[in-house]
Each structure stands twice: as structure tokens, then as C-alpha cells.
Amino acid sequence: MPPSTTALTVSTVFNQNEIKLQTDCFEIDFKVQGREDFTGISNTFALWICLPIAMSMNRDLHILGQVSPTALANAKKLVEIWFSWRPGLFHFINVTAEHVQETTYAQQQGELMLYSGGADSTYALMTHYLQHGNKVAALTIHGMDYDAQDAVRFDALMTKTRPLRELAINEHYTITSNAAQTMARYGIRGDCGHGFQLFGSLFLFEDRYRSGSIAADCTRQIEMLISPWGTSSLTNPLFASSQFHINTLDLELGRPEKLAALSENEMALGCVSFCKKRDVRPENCGVCSKCSRSKAMFLAETGKIPDMFLDNSFSEDMLLDIDLSNRGERGSAMDLLSSAARNNRLSLFPQLTARLCASPPRKTWLARQRARWAKRIKKLNKG
Structure with missing residues (x-):
């Protein structure tokens, strides 16, 4: 089925620490704590945030402003991947931008780690930074595990994790956003959409850091079992420009091994949620x-x-x-x-x-794709 003739056009409004993505059918808001000036960054972050919604709506995507050509090429690869994984939800669309040009940043240093307070990110924060005596910048998203309107419990998470954060984090940013709620309105659940939101949020800091990092949800072999999943060793590297990329931490370690390591640290156990x-x-x-x-x-x-x-x-x-x-x-x-x-x-x-x-074995990936295509063909024939 060809995409709609009307492209989903995305404009970006920056107002100090508040950012708004605007289209003809939705708005996505970001409120950033820890930074107020976003002058000079590209609109590549908007590409990642809006890509799954455009695919779900079957509308070509056009980003106003400047977008990295590397990221644009990678976005087209992500379209192919998610179309092949979930053809019943995601459609094959074209992706364009008003100005396709790489932005060069002179002040990039180090990396920005995604930190949720969960077992995976707590383990990564301990082993990659705290145990080596290094501090790292971190970003926590409010609006995924905790509803964007639930400030009380999110603040409680910040209180619970403060001992570990004070030891291991030198700059801590938080972003409150309705991106996950907006994606859900278009049928995109967290299992598919979380990577787009997480990495889009990291790209808001592409001018300050050379890379972003995320703790792996599981090992590579478990990835194959749970696929398609919003973050994986296949798709994570595609969220990249020539100036900023994503590192995936601890892909070879399972959750039980991480929990065992945390069990040896009373402070970490007191912080994990x-x-x-x-x-x-x-x-x-x-x-x-x-x-x-x-x-x-x-x-x-x-x-x-x-x-x-x-x-x-x-x-x-x-x-x-x-x-x-x-x-x-x-x-x-x-x-x-x-x-x-x-x-x-x-x-x-x-x-x-x-x-x-x-329990009966799951259908193979190929069998699931055949079944989905059979349903689509039957639906088109009826139409």
C-alpha cells in the first residue's frame, strides 16, 4: 500500500529548556532539566522521535530544519527493518529533510548515559564508571516508566537513587516528555517505540557529547527470542550521525548475572527499582x-x-x-x-x-511474516 500523498511535516520550536515538535495531527513536548540553551543543534532528534509515528500512519516523513545525511540514510534502513519485522503496524515510507547537512560541533566531550534506576542501567553505572573511579553524565527520561504527570513518584525515584548518582554521575539531566503517550495513540507500544524515544532524547545533547550509551536489556541470544524489540544490537548502531553515535553496554551479560553483581553492593541494592x-x-x-x-x-x-x-x-x-x-x-x-x-x-x-x-513452540519469524502478509493480502482483496 503506497504512503499517503501528504507528508507528515515536523517543525521544531525551541524555547529555552522547552522544546516542541509540531505536526498537523500531534505535538510532542520536551522539558529538559539541567540545560536551557539548545541553540545550534540539528533537528536530527526530531527524525528519530517522529519516524515510528509516520510509519504507523503510512505517511512520508519530512523534517524541517537541518538533519544529518548519515542519520537520514540510517533512518531509511530503520524503515526497512521495522517494515519487515512488523508489516501490520509499520509501513514503508520515504524520509526527507529541508536541509540535509552534517553539523560540526567543537565542544563534544565524553558520553551521555541513559539511566533509569533499573537493574541494567544501575549495573552499567557501577561497573563502567563507579568501580573505575570515573564519573559520567547521565540522562533520565520522565514519561516512560513513570507517567509524565506523575511528578511525585518520579521525584521519589530521584530521592531513592541519589546515593548512587552522587557517587557516579557528574552531570544529570532529566527530560519530561509526552512522546510515549503520543506514540501509544498511534498503536506504538513501548516494546517497539522505546528505542526511538530514548535515542531521540540523547540526540538533544549531540553538541555536548560524542556518544550516548544504553545498558542492554538482555544478551544477544535472548534478543533473538524476544525480537522485534525497540532496542537491540542490530538497530541501536543505526541511531547515528557522523558526529554522535550510540554504545550498547553489556550485551554478553544476562539479567541474573547483573543482579548477582548488584547483590554484593548494599548501596546499589538500595537504589535499584x-x-x-x-x-x-x-x-x-x-x-x-x-x-x-x-x-x-x-x-x-x-x-x-x-x-x-x-x-x-x-x-x-x-x-x-x-x-x-x-x-x-x-x-x-x-x-x-x-x-x-x-x-x-x-x-x-x-x-x-x-x-x-x-508449551508449544512459537511460530518461526518466517511463519509469522507469512501469516501477516496473508492477512494483508486478504484485506486488500476485499477492498
């Missing part, structure tokens, strides 16, 4: 599916559960609600059982092992 219950965050309830999996991972990797949950009890029955048809939860379950097998503790999880062995 991964609970799924929004009304409990940033504390860890101990009973939601993510807290339960994390307890099991601690147990599989170290043989014990640290005292960091509101409810520190555990039985394998707490893992029964893991939805093995969900690719993300299945990936976490496999990560858990791989750790248990590696550490001779597989006998601790007989029910989960049996469920994984008994």
Missing part, C-alpha cells in the same frame, strides 16, 4: 511478576534473595503467572532457567521448566 506496580514504584513490591522473576534470578545465580523487597518471601508458585506466549516474559524465563542450569540450581524451578518444555 524494577517493580511493575505503578502505585508502589520506586519501591520493589516483591509480588508482581517482575519482582518475582528478579527474586528467582537472585536465587538461581547466588542461592539467596537479598532483603530489598517490601515482601521478601518466595515460592516457585509466584512464577506461575509468567505469560510464556509473551516474547518478553518468555525471554526472561529462559534467562532465569539458563542461570539456574549454569549454577546447578535447576531443581529449584521444576514447574517453570515443565511449562517451558510443554
Whole structure:
């Protein structure tokens, strides 16, 4: 199906620390804490933020202002990738810009790390910077794990993580944005859209830093199981210009290994937050599916559960609600059982092992694509 004849044209308005992306059908706002002057940066960040929405709307994308030619070429590769991964959601579109030109920045130094307070970014902050005696600049996004309107709980997260941040971070920026909510209106859930928002936000600082970094969600082998996913070793490097690129940290380490390392640091355990219950965050309830999996991972990797949950009890029955048809939860379950097998503790999880062995295998990627294309062709024939 060809794209709409009317391109989605994006203009950018900078007003000190507030930035607005405007189109004929939506506005996306950014409020930055820690920086007030964005004079001189390109509009490449707008390209990353609006690309998935344009693909979902089946409208060509046109960015007003200056955009990196390297980034523009990479955006076209991302269109091909996501169209092949999710043809029912994302369409093949053209991407253009008003001024295609690389911006040269003279004051770039170091890197800017994405920090959420979760297990992956906490581990990365500790091992790559704190343990080496180096401090790093960090960026935290408000509007993803915490609703943009929920200032109380986001402030509580900042309070909870302050001890680690004061030791490991020299400049800390936060961005409050409705980008995730806007993407959701067009059918783009967090599993697909989070990379576009995270990396687009990093590009707001392309004039200050040479690179951005993100902690990997999982190992490469688990990536293949949960794909398509919004951040991965395949797509992360494509969010790049000739002046700024993305580093992915700890792709070879699974979540259980990271949790085991955190368990050896009482301060880090006091700062980390991964609970799924929004009304409990940033504390860890101990009973939601993510807290339960994390307890099991601690147990599989170290043989014990640290005292960091509101409810520190555990039985394998707490893992029964893991939805093995969900690719993300299945990936976490496999990560858990791989750790248990590696550490001779597989006998601790007989029910989960049996469920994984008994559950029907997922359709192959090719089978899923054939099914999607068959539905699309049937729909077009009816039309």
C-alpha cells in the first residue's frame, strides 16, 4: 500500500529548556532539566522521535530544519527493518529533510548515559564508571516508566537513587516528555517505540557529547527470542550521525548475572527499582511478576534473595503467572532457567521448566511474516 500523498511535516520550536515538535495531527513536548540553551543543534532528534509515528500512519516523513545525511540514510534502513519485522503496524515510507547537512560541533566531550534506576542501567553505572573511579553524565527520561504527570513518584525515584548518582554521575539531566503517550495513540507500544524515544532524547545533547550509551536489556541470544524489540544490537548502531553515535553496554551479560553483581553492593541494592506496580514504584513490591522473576534470578545465580523487597518471601508458585506466549516474559524465563542450569540450581524451578518444555513452540519469524502478509493480502482483496 503506497504512503499517503501528504507528508507528515515536523517543525521544531525551541524555547529555552522547552522544546516542541509540531505536526498537523500531534505535538510532542520536551522539558529538559539541567540545560536551557539548545541553540545550534540539528533537528536530527526530531527524525528519530517522529519516524515510528509516520510509519504507523503510512505517511512520508519530512523534517524541517537541518538533519544529518548519515542519520537520514540510517533512518531509511530503520524503515526497512521495522517494515519487515512488523508489516501490520509499520509501513514503508520515504524520509526527507529541508536541509540535509552534517553539523560540526567543537565542544563534544565524553558520553551521555541513559539511566533509569533499573537493574541494567544501575549495573552499567557501577561497573563502567563507579568501580573505575570515573564519573559520567547521565540522562533520565520522565514519561516512560513513570507517567509524565506523575511528578511525585518520579521525584521519589530521584530521592531513592541519589546515593548512587552522587557517587557516579557528574552531570544529570532529566527530560519530561509526552512522546510515549503520543506514540501509544498511534498503536506504538513501548516494546517497539522505546528505542526511538530514548535515542531521540540523547540526540538533544549531540553538541555536548560524542556518544550516548544504553545498558542492554538482555544478551544477544535472548534478543533473538524476544525480537522485534525497540532496542537491540542490530538497530541501536543505526541511531547515528557522523558526529554522535550510540554504545550498547553489556550485551554478553544476562539479567541474573547483573543482579548477582548488584547483590554484593548494599548501596546499589538500595537504589535499584524494577517493580511493575505503578502505585508502589520506586519501591520493589516483591509480588508482581517482575519482582518475582528478579527474586528467582537472585536465587538461581547466588542461592539467596537479598532483603530489598517490601515482601521478601518466595515460592516457585509466584512464577506461575509468567505469560510464556509473551516474547518478553518468555525471554526472561529462559534467562532465569539458563542461570539456574549454569549454577546447578535447576531443581529449584521444576514447574517453570515443565511449562517451558510443554508449551508449544512459537511460530518461526518466517511463519509469522507469512501469516501477516496473508492477512494483508486478504484485506486488500476485499477492498
